Amino acid sequence: MAPAKNSDLLICHDQTIAPYGVIHKFGLCESVLDSEARVTPHHSGAQFLRRPLLEGWVNFPVALAPMVGLSHVALRLLVRRYLPVGARTLWPTEMLSSWRLPKEDLGATAETLMAEGGEDDLVPQILGNEEEPIRQSVQKLAAWGARGVDINMGCPVKKALKHNYGVALMGDQAYAAEVVRMTVKHSPIPVSVKLRAGLQNDQEFLLRFVRGLEEAGAAWITLHPRIGHMKRRGAADWSQVRLVREALGIPVIGNGDVQCVEDVFSLNEVSGCDAVMVGRALAARPWLLWQVGEALGFSPPPGFAGQRAPHTPFEEGAEYGRALIYFIDLLAKYFDFEAGAKRFRFHVRMTGGWLEWGQNLYSIGCKAKDYVELRAESERFFASPQKMYARTQLRE
Numbered sequence: 133m134a135p136a137k138n139s140d141l142l143i144c145h146d147q148t149i150a151p152y153g154v155i156h157k158f159g160l161c162e163s164v165l166d167s168e169a170r171v172t173p174h175h176s177g178a179q180f181l182r183r184p185l186l187e188g189w190v191n192f193p194v195a196l197a198p199m200v201g202l203s204h205v206a207l208r209l210l211v212r213r214y215l216p217v218g219a220r221t222l223w224p225t226e227m228l229s230s231w232r233l234p235k236e237d238l239g240a241t242a243e244t245l246m247a248e249g250g251e252d253d254l255v256p257q258i259l260g261n262e263e264e265p266i267r268q269s270v271q272k273l274a275a276w277g278a279r280g281v282d283i284n285m286g287c288p289v290k291k292a293l294k295h296n297y298g299v300a301l302m303g304d305q306a307y308a309a310e311v312v313r314m315t316v317k318h319s320p321i322p323v324s325v326k327l328r329a330g331l332q333n334d335q336e337f338l339l340r341f342v343r344g345l346e347e348a349g350a351a352w353i354t355l356h357p358r359i360g361h362m363k364r365r366g367a368a369d370w371s372q373v374r375l376v377r378e379a380l381g382i383p384v385i386g387n388g389d390v391q392c393v394e395d396v397f398s399l400n401e402v403s404g405c406d407a408v409m410v411g412r413a414l415a416a417r418p419w420l421l422w423q424v425g426e427a428l429g430f431s432p433p434p435g436f437a438g439q440r441a442p443h444t445p446f447e448e449g450a451e452y453g454r455a456l457i458y459f460i461d462l463l464a465k466y467f468d469f470e471a472g473a474k475r476f477r478f479h480v481r482m483t484g485g486w487l488e489w490g491q492n493l494y495s496i497g498c499k500a501k502d503y504v505e506l507r508a509e510s511e512r513f514f515a516s517p518q519k520m521y522a523r524t525q526l527r528e
């Protein structure tokens with residue numbers, strides 16, 4: 133039986149005016165695929181960074197999201213490759229445990245590997261709820277060169293719920309604010325929080341909660357507008373980003389379901405967010421940074437001078453292939469084959485959905501015996517033209 137094509141799952145945005153502004157809904161639609169809309173971003177009203185991040189150091193409004201197993205050094209370097217010349221933004225690590233960090237040798241674990249030559253723009257994310265481990269962790273991270281530190285209040289796994297960290301902190305407003313206060317007290321660098329919309333749907337609660345974080349000293353917050361039990365299912369409700377942005381005086385970064393350049397500008401329009409954080413789609417189409425930069429008048433990334441960012445489905449499919457080969461080379465540089473192949477498989481599992489036949493990449497990652505084979509088979513796959521969709525169904 134022929135495998136299902138991802139084109140069976142295409143979706144696009146339908147915007148409806150609602151009491152809180154424009155609510156985004158997802159509906160079945162194939163026409164977006166080849167439409168001019170992909171080539172002409174609607175950025176006329178874009179107003180990013182109205183509230184400065186890192187005292188104005190950040191001058192580019194899109195950042196990679198922290199993602200366990202994905203936002204390691206190789207992915208960061210892949211995405212950085214497409215950062216326009218002169219653009220500066222925030223960069224995550226994978227989530228780091230504040231209980232383990234004090235005992236770890238930073239740079240020696242897979243999660244804290246830094247790019248050769250250094251990365252002076254990291255905002256590592258920590259998981260924690262106890263003062264002493266947090267104190268030691270932030271001081272260690274600051275000494276390591278981090279520009280800021282982010283507190284995770286979004287992780288919905290059972291262990292986090294049981295031990296009262298991650299999204300569980302959203303169950304106790306006063307204590308969550310206390311965690312921010314203790315972190316700020318010990319941190320020589322700015323402290324931000326990445327959170328969900330709560331444990332249940334309650335906008336009054338969300339507003340009280342974020343005001344508490346602001347009062348406790350959070351420098352900015354990133355909102356992933358889903359409640360805890362949704363994990364990453366269901367649509368992110370961008371109107372909540374607007375609510376929170378209007379309620380606070382600190383910068384607010386919007387996140388969730390941004391899949392393509394159009395979505396970056398739509399989220400900004402809908403919410404007034406100061407910047408947009410992108411997870412899965414930026415792993416899939418790292419040149420999204422180039423596309424956004426192009427729309428905002430930045431120069432192309434280093435090495436792409438005089439070129440336009442890929443935009444059509446086949447241009448993007450071909451770029452996915454080139455990016456994947458570059459990614460394999462980065463994996464080979466930073467990880468032994470076993471660790472690298474594991475990361476390759478996870479990467480294509482999370483990103484292959486944007487490609488018509490992307491599911492086949494996973495088996496390439498299973499069969500390859502070494503990096504040479506992984507590279508050769510990936511090149512063979514992309515020798516025939518591949519089509520990449522603007523949007524796909526986000527299932528994980």
Ligand SMILES: Cc1cc2nc3c(=O)[nH]c(=O)nc-3n(C[C@H](O)[C@H](O)[C@H](O)COP(=O)(O)O)c2cc1C
Pocket residue numbers: 197198199200201202226227257284285286287326356364387388389390409410411412413482528
């Ligand atoms: C594999 C995976 C791991 C994630 N790990 C983290 C994490 O460690 N910390 C965090 O705050 N969010 C984590 N997230 C959530 C993302 O940062 C982001 O909020 C979410 O994926 C929605 O954004 P997106 O639709 O752009 O992917 C993870 C997401 C994925 C897909």
